[in-house]
Amino acid sequence: MMAASDAAAFLTYTTKALYLDDGEMAVIDPEGVTISSFVNGERKTKPVYEINWQPGEESKGAHRHYMHKEIHEQPDSCTNTMRGRMLPKEGLVKLGGLEEVADRLRGANNLIITSCGTSYYAALYGEYLLEEYAEIPVSCELSSEFRYRDAPMDEKTAVLAISQSGETIDTLEAVREAKRHGALSLGLVNVVGSTIARETDAGVYLHAGPEIGVASTKAFTSELVALNLLALFLGRQRRLSPSQAREILEGLEETPDLMRKVLAQEDKIVFLVDKYIEAENYLFLGRSYQYPIALEGALKLKEISYRHAEGYAAGEMKHGPIALVDPHFPTVALIPQSSTYEKMWNNIEEIKARRGTVIAVASQGDPQIATLADDVFYVPKIPEPLAPLLTVIPLQLFAYHLAERLNREIDQPRNLAKSVTVE
């Protein structure tokens, strides 16, 4: 990519003029972009944002679909989210976008995370993480609900909007509502210069690169990584020691390589899709950090295969979904090594007792799960809070390959849009 200084030098000699719709012309030069109207001669100046995307990133390459390419890009996109922001030896995280508001963040009494769709499931993950690392009270709010509620907020409240596009109207309006109450507004956004990025007081860019497939994949895992960085940033302000932070940072550094190991097992997913192709309904179960991943796995399946799927907190199973279980209703159970392993095991036993079929996503080195579940997909061992970065990959691949077998419009599923900019 051309460095910013080279680009500026290039533009010194090359002023570009672009003709836009509505009788406007944009003149681009090193100072910025000036939009002039042919109708009334009015001029508006727009700031220049540096976008860290390489030319060619927006092409499909050897992949049949953007979604497949984006699933496979995750080790690199997550690395890009971490790049230049982690100092493991010192147990520190550097987030330039938050420096100006660091003092206000230190004094914040609570954090509200607001978002939609897949980004909302990232928010739920963030809730567990931020409470564990930073001991700050966190609540997650669907933006479309939050903006119409009378949630108590003041200048001691921080509101974090998570949005891949930075343009989702409900999330944007939720940010505006928070600002009207005097809250500190933060953004966790992929698209540089997007409206949410511009309107929030401060924020963290994902740097995941362009995501073209409507169903979000690499932006989701980058959101999880960015939430880790934010939780460490706040954690070091509040309660985490350098050595605790160092351990987490070292785990994060290893994650992209472990993601590659998961992606290398794609054949197993193709086998599972073949085996379960007739199933019309699926249940996804998880606990704790795996609960948002169960929700995301079900959402991916619905979005692109049009098969019905429900995501549930496994502990809620006996409050309803268990009534649905029969041999034709497979359950995808997320059971990596964790503090809730035994509880998940019990849930799987309950499903098996009702003649349900179970596909388990478990940790390598857990042979006993194969004696209980019908099928097992193994992911490498990793500290519990980071396991979602691995367990979500087989779920993305399962949705992708099922949709492919069913000849669905994978990159542009029916009735869905990449950016929802109207209510």
Ligand code: G6P
């Ligand atoms: C749409 C997209 C989803 C996305 C959601 C939120 O529904 O199809 O993939 O998760 O919007 O988008 P955002 O850009 O705010 O993360």
